[in-house]
Amino acid sequence: MKGCILITGASSGFGAACAERFYKEGWRIVLIARRLERMKALTADFEDKSRIYITQADIRDLKATEKALGDVPDAFSGVEVLVNNAGLALGLGPAHEQAVEDWETMIDTNIKGLLYCTRLLLPGMVERKKGHIVNIGSIAGDWPYPGGNVYGATKAFVKQFSRNLRTDLLGTPVRVTNIEPGMAETEFSLVRHKGDSVKASRTYEGLKPLTGADIAEIVHWTVNLPAHVNINSVEAMPVSQAWDMLAVHRDEENPI
């Protein structure tokens, strides 16, 4: 039997696609998110229930996350791969108009939640001399865009934390990878636009975005490379996306 993988944010998007992919490849899967029913529905058709463990937790809550991970049955202990995928963007307004509560939610989830899960599972990986932390960052951690203010900054944190983590882990076989996707069609935009499906679907109009399955493929590839190979980072965009030139503000009468 293959190893055990724990995926945060497995109720939708990349996390759900990773759950599907790794289950199909014979792994034991531990799935965490707040929407229990969604994870149950996702795995309803998976035949071998002995390889699935679903738990509900809000990763912003350290105690709840600690309990959820502590309650994982023995058959799923010794997690080899942690996919730190749970995360979100909220809003697309300029910084001076953004809600501070939305900033806090992004920081608490994308940074602190990711740290909690890592800190809880990493000691076991180091002790067992086996493990791989796969963080889902974003191209937003590298490339600024209007309205990306705190979201991009949380992903820049993920990028640098991933590097620092690998530096700390030098001398151990534990691997760390930061995957930085570009535009992908999941529930991401629906969450960002707070349930406005018209705005959300406009994001993907006239282009072929990445899919959850594309990201699951990349995660699977990095995890299944020979144990001495550490992919530090992967930046992946749909072909219909690329960088733009630097923005310049022009005002003939009142240049600033």
Ligand SMILES: NC(=O)c1ccc[n+]([C@@H]2O[C@H](COP(=O)([O-])OP(=O)(O)OC[C@H]3O[C@@H](n4cnc5c(N)ncnc54)[C@H](OP(=O)(O)O)[C@@H]3O)[C@@H](O)[C@H]2O)c1
């Ligand atoms: N889609 C893109 O274009 C894109 C691009 C680059 C990076 N990313 C990153 O990819 C990751 C996955 O996003 P996605 O595109 O798959 O979006 P998604 O479909 O909205 O999935 C996000 C997942 O995160 C979970 N989650 C959010 N807050 C949580 C919390 N407090 N506790 C536990 N789970 C939580 C959600 O589950 P519950 O709501 O059930 O808790 C859901 O399963 C995120 O880190 C995102 O920033 C996305």
